[in-house]
Amino acid sequence: MSSTKDGTMIILSSPSGAGKTTLVKLLSKKKNYHISISHTTRKPRQNETDGKDYFFTDEKKFKDLINKGEFLEYAKVFNNFYGTALPPVQSKLNKGEDVIFDIDWQGTQQIKDKKLKYKLITFFVLPPSKEVLFERLSNRDMKDKVIVEERMKEFNKDVLHWKNYDYVVINDKLEDCFNEICSLIKSKKNEIKDNYSSSFIEEHVNKLIT
Ligand code: 5GP
Secondary structure, three states: OOOOOOOEEEEEEOOOOOOHHHHHHHHHHHHOOEEOOOEEOOOOOOOOOEOOOEEEOOHHHHHHHHHOOOEEEEEEEOOEEEEEEHHHHHHHHHOOOOEEEEOOHHHHHHHHHHOOOOEEEEEEEEOOOHHHHHHHHHOOOOOOHHHHHHHHHHHHHHHHHHHHOOEEEEOOOHHHHHHHHHHHHHHHHOOOOOOOOOOOHHHHHHHHHO
16 A cells, blocks of 8 residues: 555656657656666767666676665567666665656556555557657657667557556647646645546547558
8 A cells, every 4th residue: 555655656658769768758758757767778969868768788787686675666669678676666666756767658558567555557649640659769869760760660560558547648838748747646645636637549540540
């Protein structure tokens, strides 16, 4: 049972390029949520800093951390390992601070299965259209066509996981999506009824994958 003094875990997942990382940074800046910094074996992108965006590590070190039981969750995504170390997250939550996670559906499922004592709110972020997704992926610093194509292919598979999340939000206008997430977090944290409805999501997903 979560104590009212404990912090809340807020997860944002999405197919790559839906704008989730921007939302996570905005939520952290405006709402003071701590971002959980993951470990990854992926190489840093041009604008990324070790210890700020990720803890960049090699596969050997990552596997050592797995063997030591350091991870709350970990997964292989696009041929690289990504994982969340438990101790820093736990210490924030125990102090009553909220922690936000930018992780994929595999990690979300692992965290849900662990049934920790902390309150957990999960969001799945969708792009408004496949065209916008392609544009967003192509505009990233990496500008690597092979990666963009690989991630577009993954999209149709990844998007199907929306059903395992508390809320699905469409990131068309960043500010609107941010406000929607904030309002849903507020309702869920305070156990107030919200007016969220997922009835239109299935239709939106079908449009995205055809
Ligand atoms: P990127 O390489 O674009 O930064 O991230 C690729 C994917 O890995 C994204 O969907 C991101 O949410 C996910 N990811 C980042 N960190 C973690 C993590 O610690 N665990 C899991 N399971 N996924 C992560």
